Amino acid sequence: MVNIPQRGFPVSEFAARLQCAQSQMVSQNLDGILLMSEPEVRYFSGFHTLFWLSPTRPWFLFIPIEGKPIAIIPEIGAALMRETWVEDIRTWSAPSPDDDGISLLLDLLNPLSKQGGRLGIMKGHETSLRMPLADYERLMTSLPGLNLIDATSLVRSLRMVKSAFEIEKIAHICTIASNAFARANEIFYEGQPFAETFRAFRMECLAQGADDVPYLAGGADIGGYQDIISPPSQRLLQKGDILMLDTGATFDGYYCDFDRNYAIGKDDELSRRAHDTLWRATEAGLAVAKSGTTCRELFQAMSGVITEMDYQGGDVGRMGHGLGMQLTEQPSHAVFDETVLEENMVITLEPSLSYGDGRIMVHEENIVVQNGAPRLLSRRADQELPIIGRG
Amino acid sequence: MVNIPQRGFPVSEFAARLQCAQSQMVSQNLDGILLMSEPEVRYFSGFHTLFWLSPTRPWFLFIPIEGKPIAIIPEIGAALMRETWVEDIRTWSAPSPDDDGISLLLDLLNPLSKQGGRLGIMKGHETSLRMPLADYERLMTSLPGLNLIDATSLVRSLRMVKSAFEIEKIAHICTIASNAFARANEIFYEGQPFAETFRAFRMECLAQGADDVPYLAGGADIGGYQDIISPPSQRLLQKGDILMLDTGATFDGYYCDFDRNYAIGKDDELSRRAHDTLWRATEAGLAVAKSGTTCRELFQAMSGVITEMDYQGGDVGRMGHGLGMQLTEQPSHAVFDETVLEENMVITLEPSLSYGDGRIMVHEENIVVQNGAPRLLSRRADQELPIIGRG
Numbered sequence: 071m072v073n074i075p076q077r078g079f080p081v082s083e084f085a086a087r088l089q090c091a092q093s094q095m096v097s098q099n100l101d102g103i104l105l106m107s108e109p110e111v112r113y114f115s116g117f118h119t120l121f122w123l124s125p126t127r128p129w130f131l132f133i134p135i136e137g138k139p140i141a142i143i144p145e146i147g148a149a150l151m152r153e154t155w156v157e158d159i160r161t162w163s164a165p166s167p168d169d170d171g172i173s174l175l176l177d178l179l180n181p182l183s184k185q186g187g188r189l190g191i192m193k194g195h196e197t198s199l200r201m202p203l204a205d206y207e208r209l210m211t212s213l214p215g216l217n218l219i220d221a222t223s224l225v226r227s228l229r230m231v232k233s234a235f236e237i238e239k240i241a242h243i244c245t246i247a248s249n250a251f252a253r254a255n256e257i258f259y260e261g262q263p264f265a266e267t268f269r270a271f272r273m274e275c276l277a278q279g280a281d282d283v284p285y286l287a288g289g290a291d292i293g294g295y296q297d298i299i300s301p302p303s304q305r306l307l308q309k310g311d312i313l314m315l316d317t318g319a320t321f322d323g324y325y326c327d328f329d330r331n332y333a334i335g336k337d338d339e340l341s342r343r344a345h346d347t348l349w350r351a352t353e354a355g356l357a358v359a360k361s362g363t364t365c366r367e368l369f370q371a372m373s374g375v376i377t378e379m380d381y382q383g384g385d386v387g388r389m390g391h392g393l394g395m396q397l398t399e400q401p402s403h404a405v406f407d408e409t410v411l412e413e414n415m416v417i418t419l420e421p422s423l424s425y426g427d428g429r430i431m432v433h434e435e436n437i438v439v440q441n442g443a444p445r446l447l448s449r450r451a452d453q454e455l456p457i458i459g460r461g
Numbered sequence: 462m463v464n465i466p467q468r469g470f471p472v473s474e475f476a477a478r479l480q481c482a483q484s485q486m487v488s489q490n491l492d493g494i495l496l497m498s499e500p501e502v503r504y505f506s507g508f509h510t511l512f513w514l515s516p517t518r519p520w521f522l523f524i525p526i527e528g529k530p531i532a533i534i535p536e537i538g539a540a541l542m543r544e545t546w547v548e549d550i551r552t553w554s555a556p557s558p559d560d561d562g563i564s565l566l567l568d569l570l571n572p573l574s575k576q577g578g579r580l581g582i583m584k585g586h587e588t589s590l591r592m593p594l595a596d597y598e599r600l601m602t603s604l605p606g607l608n609l610i611d612a613t614s615l616v617r618s619l620r621m622v623k624s625a626f627e628i629e630k631i632a633h634i635c636t637i638a639s640n641a642f643a644r645a646n647e648i649f650y651e652g653q654p655f656a657e658t659f660r661a662f663r664m665e666c667l668a669q670g671a672d673d674v675p676y677l678a679g680g681a682d683i684g685g686y687q688d689i690i691s692p693p694s695q696r697l698l699q700k701g702d703i704l705m706l707d708t709g710a711t712f713d714g715y716y717c718d719f720d721r722n723y724a725i726g727k728d729d730e731l732s733r734r735a736h737d738t739l740w741r742a743t744e745a746g747l748a749v750a751k752s753g754t755t756c757r758e759l760f761q762a763m764s765g766v767i768t769e770m771d772y773q774g775g776d777v778g779r780m781g782h783g784l785g786m787q788l789t790e791q792p793s794h795a796v797f798d799e800t801v802l803e804e805n806m807v808i809t810l811e812p813s814l815s816y817g818d819g820r821i822m823v824h825e826e827n828i829v830v831q832n833g834a835p836r837l838l839s840r841r842a843d844q845e846l847p848i849i850g851r852g
Contacts, residue, residue, distance in 0.1 A: 077695060118692055119678065119690045119691060119692065120675070120676050120677065120678055120690075120692065121676075121678060121690035123675060123676050123709065123787075123788045124787075124788050124789040125587050125588070125589065125787060125789065126587050126782070126789050126793070127778075144778065145778070146689070146690060146778065147690060149687050149688035149821075150688050150690055150691050163778045164778045165586070165587070165778050165779060165793055165795065165797075166778065166797065167586040167797060168797070170586070191594075193593055193594035193595040193598075194593055194595055195556070195558040195561070195593055196516050196517050196556070196593070197516070197593050197594070198516065198589055198590060198591050198592065198593070199589060199590035199594045199597075200589050201589065202584055202585055202586055202587070202588050202589070203582075203584035203588070203590045203597075204584040204585055204611060206590075206594075207584075220595060265672070268672070269667055269672070272667055272673070273664055273667050273668070276660055276663055276664050276667075277664070281656070281659070281660075281692075282663070282674070282677075283673075284511070284514060284675065285511050285512075285514050286511065286673075287510065287511055287512060296540050297540035297541050298537070299510045299511075299512035299537060299538060299541055300510060300541050301509055301510065301511065301672075301714075304468060318514065323692075387518075387535065387536070387537065387554045387555045387556050387557065388556060391517070396514075396515070396516060397514045397515050398515040398516065398517050402517070402556055404556065406557065406558060406559070430540075
């Protein structure tokens with residue numbers, strides 16, 4: 071049995087996150103940051119609930135230039151927010167379509183607007199506006215003095231580098247998913263309805279200690295799958311199928327994100343070669359994934375191997391990404407991303423290739439960037455495509 | 462074993478949804494609707510994937526005034542979208558921070574802008590902008606002729622009334638969750654770590670046939686819980702605890718959403734009374750939940766019973782809501798919501814009350830609105846608070 075990390079974080083962790091944010095806010099001359107997305111609100115407050123799945127209510131956290139975050143949230147979240155380190159909690163009885171937190175936000179932000187202050191909001195790549203657009207427009211019209219500044223890169227730069235506590239949680243869920251994949255030969259079988267394959271894997275992850283398996287996608291088809299983001303099809307696993315499952319399981323709100331490929335009963339020459347090529351591409355990534363390497367260089371190291379077999383390099387747009395509170399986080403291992411890797415970033419290496427008749431294969435590992443060789447969090451896949459129930 | 466409904470929908474279902482939308486678009490003088498959120502894109506296309514969990518890429522579906530929807534999506538989704546009834550699929554290699562679908566959207570919408578057309582987007586209550594705000598602003602600046610119209614109520618009016626196929630899926634997942642709760646006495650026990658309580662319930666739902674359990678929240682404490690949206694605390698279930706689990710499990714992308722309360726080993730007078738009051742409030746709701754009743758009237762019927770015990774009526778803002786592709790959908794059973802219930806709306810009845818020393822209790826059932834008495838989808842809770850492992 072693996073050691074289960076402590077849940078939650080010491081208050082010192084939140085204090086440190088806040089201090090880093092405020093120090094960057096000073097240098098960027100920001101007077102505050104208004105956050106409204108789940109990972110950001112959780113990152114600075116510790117407020118952790120699946121209730122975000124309900125789209126009904128907006129939630130706000132304000133980071134002032136001095137002092138602790140201020141929560142402006144629906145009353146239904148007050149009890150849980152009081153368990154966090156946040157002290158200033160302002161609530162309203164939501165939903166309230168005519169005023170879903172807007173008056174409370176106006177009270178908070180009016181002084182900033184009057185002094186022509188600079189308010190950070192996240193409006194850049196990979197973000198969403200997690201409140202009704204009409205309410206946002208109304209709010210901003212009422213705060214004409216406010217200068218809105220994109221705080222995406224500020225927040226992203228903090229979140230990309232993980233603390234020891236965060237790494238421990240991600241390592242734990244990677245071990246759990248690795249243990250679940252290790253039982254592939256026992257839980258997957260020829261003739262299995264694909265929906266049952268998914269169900270068996272979810273149950274195995276839970277039995278191994280996962281809190282949840284929010285993401286599970288996969289493909290299976292003779293000689294290779296053609297799609298990597300699907301829910302299960304209605305077919306049965308057949309001899310000659312190449313099966314891929316890609317999972318984002320969670321522990322205490324932190325994700326793993328990796329996949330594994332299997333041949334059902336027997337493999338085929340091309341798929342075997344694709345798997346070997348992807349494995350070696352990952353090795354090439356592992357060899358350069360250290361502090362100081364750029365994401366672009368990491369991409370190039372992997373695609374250099376991929377081009378042995380596939381000149382297009384798949385078309386998923388990148389070969390891995392950041393990992394943590396979300397299934398996918400910044401940075402992206404792609405030609406456009408010049409982010410320099412730093413110690414304690416947690417990332418995926420995810421080369422993919424197209425082959426045969428419209429087939430695609432993906433392969434993924436999760437690692438912690440270090441000054442030397444990376445620390446593998448997922449248990450390294452076999453170089454050879456494994457065969458389930460060979461006989 | 463229950464009959465498992467067919468997955469997916471016949472094309473005729475999507476054609477009917479589109480026809481309803483286009484007929485309303487004509488009467489509202491809309492030239493098109495641009496959608497970008499998961500349930501809406503899925504509703505009109507059938508595109509079903511958990512990949513939306515990755516925040517990296519935006520996805521767009523355009524509903525023209527005539528003809529089929531047009532998908533503007535990342536290349537990684539093309540294979541899956543080709544499985545749907547959508548024919549016009551335009552893709553780009555995403556992520557691409559400098560142009561994540563924007564050029565493709567401009568090509569599509571420029572003619573509309575030039576003729577001063579009216580474009581529907583969802584910007585009202587319970588919506589989010591599921592693309593970077595900066596990209597949205599850039600897009601709209603480039604389309605100065607466009608008149609943006611809020612299409613929230615148009616889309617919402619379609620989605621609120623469910624088809625027979627949709628009801629069958631929701632009924633199926635409600636049966637599965639009911640079967641899982643029916644095993645409470647076997648899977649929950651005094652001394653159980655609360656995280657294990659959650660895990661056992663998730664595994665039971667999967668074993669009973671759920672695809673997934675995206676939402677699970679709960680509370681447990683001596684004499685009643687104080688919070689209803691929390692992940693599991695680190696305590697063990699104790700004799701005298703009132704335990705509540707609230708689940709949103711899914712089948713084929715459709716949710717159930719209901720909760721159940723249990724006393725561990727023994728109950729207490731106040732909690733027993735609270736449970737009875739909530740049960741009777743739900744009866745009052747069931748008695749009036751039919752075509753022609755407004756959501757406000759439904760709220761009043763339930764709160765009339767609640768006030769026997771609690772004058773505040775909890776402060777969660779409403780006593781139930783719509784249910785389907787999302788854990789919570791419109792309408793809201795609340796004083797502010799004048800929506801008239803129609804046949805084949807699927808809704809929750811969810812009275813709650815505050816009692817004792819800061820305790821809260823919730824109680825929830827899922828029903829289909831009919832012309833006469835509603836059809837219960839969740840198996841009706843016992844009037845009396847059930848006791849686990851009495852002895």
